[in-house]
Amino acid sequence: MPRKALQTLSEPMYYVLLALTKELYGTEIMNEAKRISKGRITIGPGTLYTMLDKFYTAGLIKRTSSGLATKSYIITPEGKKALREDYCRLRTLISDGEEIMEVAK
């Protein structure tokens, strides 16, 4: 999967990468994403593993216990970079919007 395709993260992708700033396995990732989003985002196993597969192929995450039956994952430096870029993008969106919204009040 080329990195280009993941330049703009979808909402669930963003939360999964946030969750993976610490080492987690499948169900834990789903629960953590839900916790971080305060219950707003629910991620099903199909969506999660499709996403993990894309991230893994793009080098944004890595496996941390490949020998065990339950595999856990953690974000890579490249993944952190992608997350930060998206974070900055969202911040820019908010600050740009804020100016307009203040005037519109």
Add this chain to the structure above:
Amino acid sequence: MNDKIIKEEMKFSYTQLSAFEDYLSLKEKDGLRFTQIEGGKMFFEKATQREVKYSAVIFTGFSMREEFVEACEEQGWEFVSSYCDELYIFRTQMPEAQKIITDEKEYFKTVAKKAFLQPCFLKISLWTLFLLLTTVVFRSPYDGIIATNIEDCAILMFIIFGLLQTAARVIHFIKWYMKNKRQLDETSKIIFDSGEKAEKLSQKWDIANVIQLVIILAAIVALGAGFCDITVYCWVCTVFIVISLFDVLKNLIGKENKKKIYMVFSVVSVVVIACVFGVTQWAGAEYNKNLVSTFNYNGVPISASDFIQTKSDCNDKTLVAKATVLGGHYIFSSDSKAENETCSFDYEILVSNYSWVTEDYIELLHKRYKKYGSELKKAENTYGWDELYYEVINEKEMRLGYAVKSNTVIMLDYVDMPEEANFFETAYEKLN
């Protein structure tokens, strides 16, 4: 086979996944529990009736397959079966079980990709097989356009049919894709085909498919048995095209206009079939015309029918004829005594009303001679024919090649005395 096991053809596409899920639930409700998909068949076993929710998910992350299945099981889903390592089928009795797919916008990309490849791959493989069959198995050993005319028609028919069928699927896919593209932003939910009509998947026989199958079988049998009548192929071809157009139309029109357009289409189909009937009747007349078309040599008619008549008169002569609307192609052998020696005359005759047919045939003859290391040389004395060619093997040895008059070509093979000016009279006498 265990009588508790029921087999069913797998007849759904990836654009119908939710109908497929509903179908499996309906089956379970009727006491048939889905067990697996194998070799394009779905297997069910008789079991107690129960309310079960199914989920059919396309998952392409093969390296994470086991983790994915485990995670689904942790969420209360029972893994039932997978198909081609891309479609995974789960079931649960818990109505509140976590949905397997939650981001349908992303999921749509995977489904669309697989849904596009599924029918195309199948169709392309099928039609490649058909083309190979018609080309390799049924193709005539003759090289020329006339000898292979029927076979070419059959191949063309399969190509047209295959293309139209594939076009129908692609159109259907594009419509489905565009509809989802438009609505996915608003609804965040993929609209699968026939979501409310799971029963449709239970219909074992689709009348259009049955007709297609019968026609394909008939065409193959006709080809195999050597019924070289172009009328048959015109008919088969037309019915193929009408059915294919029907398929295309079915995928193009919306529900609201269906009845009206189907009616118009039915009328148009009848008109088309009537026209084809007329054309084939005309073609039949042309065919007969070619069969009796005469050619004059020194004022004496030689015609295809003369040759056929010769065959019935003389048992020691053999005649192989291949006739189409474009012309007649005949192979004729005759023994004759010349100067107390028995010599054999072999003739290959092409009679056609169309000059392009004879021109094609002549070109083919040139290629044929070249292939066997000799060439054709135009004779200075044509003995009354429009053109006369000799086959030159070496400088000394020459054989008579072919003679052309109007739209008739006569191949005169293995005659060692081309100089004999009376040869054609002899040939003509033999033919008559």
